[in-house]
Amino acid sequence: MLLRTVAGTGRVSGPGLIGCYGLMTLAAPAIMSTLAVRASARPCRVAKLFSVMADCAKMFPEKSELLPSVAELPTTQYTLSGMAPPARVTVEPTAVVSALSIVNVHLSVAKPVSVRLPVNPADVEKMMAALPDKAPAKPRQPRKVLVLAKAAGYVHSCIPLVAKTVEALGAKTGAWTTAITYDPAAISEQNLKQYDVLFLDNTTGAFLDDPHDAAATAARRKALLEFVRSGKGLAGIHAAGDSYHEEARVAGSGGAPAAAASRAGGPGAHLASQMLAAGDTNKDQKLSREELSALADAWFAKLDAEKAGRVSQAEFVTRFASVLPPPPPAAPHVVPQGRDTQVGTWPEFDHMIGGFFKFHWVYPQLITTKIDDPKSPLTAMFHAQEFDIHDETYTFGMDTWSRTNLHILTSIDYDKMSDADKAKEEYPRADHDYGLSWIHREGKGRVFYEAHGHSERVYAIKPMLEHVLAGVQYALGDLKADDSPSVKPKK
Secondary structure, eight states: OHHHHHHOSSEEEHHHHHHHHHHHHHHHIIIIITTTOEEOSOOOTTHHHHHHHHGGGGGOGGGOOOOOOOTTSOOEEEEETTOSSOEEEEEOHHHHHHHHHHSOOOEEESSOOOOOOOOOHHHHHHHHHHOOSSOSSOOSSOOEEEEEOOOSSSOOTTHHHHHHHHHHHHHHHTSOEEEEEOOGGGOSHHHHTTOSEEEEESOEESTTOOTTOHHHHHHHHHHHHHHHHTTOEEEEEGGGGEESEEEOBOTTTTSOBHHHHTGGGSTTHHHHHHHHHHHOTTOSSEEEHHHHHHHHHHHHHHHOTTOOSOOOHHHHHHHHHHHSOOOOOOOOOOOOOSSOOEEESSHHHHHHHTOOEEEEEEEEEEEEEEESOTTSTTSGGGTTOOEEEEEEEEEEOTTTOOTTTOEEEEEEOGGGSOHHHHTTOSSOOTTOOOEEEEEEEETTEEEEEESOOOSGGGGGOHHHHHHHHHHHHHHHTSSOOOOSOSSOOOO
């Protein structure tokens, strides 16, 4: 049904099948079968194939990391956008988070839902034990920090721990008091008046935007920019740098993202080509509705050996291999080279936070952190000594991150990375310059960003907590530091 509704033409070409299959293997399993989703769209025979596809996610373990359940989310009616007609599905609370964790699924919702993850008490205990005893600067006046924990893309499991960490840092040292929100509507001109710093807790995607209300989106964006530029502060950690960007559009592709051009090499490509070969009975290199339905019946018949009319998960896992011929040897992975293909979708924010994500080395990548400004009070806790850390490490593109805009505090010691790890990076920067934390002025305001912070283990490292504490105090205006660009722009 997904193939039929997406295509809308009654048949799907080979490339279209690969693209649609990519959507099925990622979005469909996440939304329609991960954790008890009841579809209210009208049934059809291809639903049998959907039940087969639903468990295909298990074939791709790199997409199957699920986040904890979220009891307080209501069972909600969603619309799967991009379909004609839109498919309505009822989603159980845990399925929402699971879907978002597997793939950045585009969901339009009647009213926004804030995804709130539970915090692990053991992680909180370790964080509390690592808290610094005092702040590096005395507050000039009582300070208030607002933590925004809204993620519109990938939902990091560390989000509630980060919010708790910011709150605990302020409470223990007396540097500030904290309010925490998951609601982007809190970013309004009136509400922000009571705060001194906005802390972006792993915000991803277009975290301020309301897809149903352009005026609300514009007002929130304006409020954030004016808040900082008027003299207040902005602090962000890790996925705050994974916001407001997307793949560049390819000319002549109907507006398709550049990544779509390489999607044929993704995890669904091989199975999609086998579907086309097995189901294309008239050899026109397309699958009609009838051909796809017949293929679904044939595959389901092989899986349902007992003719019971249904297949259990265990039966599917053991029998699915019999449906397809052995796969050919996998082609070697080719790491993309050249300039990265990401473009910003809100340039003013991208400039304010310091850049946007293009690639990450996955946790627990070992990174040697270099201290770029050992004289800064924001790096005093490192005592001018490099240190190793295991985390998911972001890199930023050539056209978005620059020392001419930022005062770099720490960065990757690239020379100490192994050749094998260097070779993993997609679209590697020609200058091999990778900042990890920085500060800069934005109008009359101040911005601090730290790229690490994916793993909960980071928040049990005392020097890292001291670094964040100093960064927030800089953003508050209580800790003075050199924030001039590390490299003067060429005239």
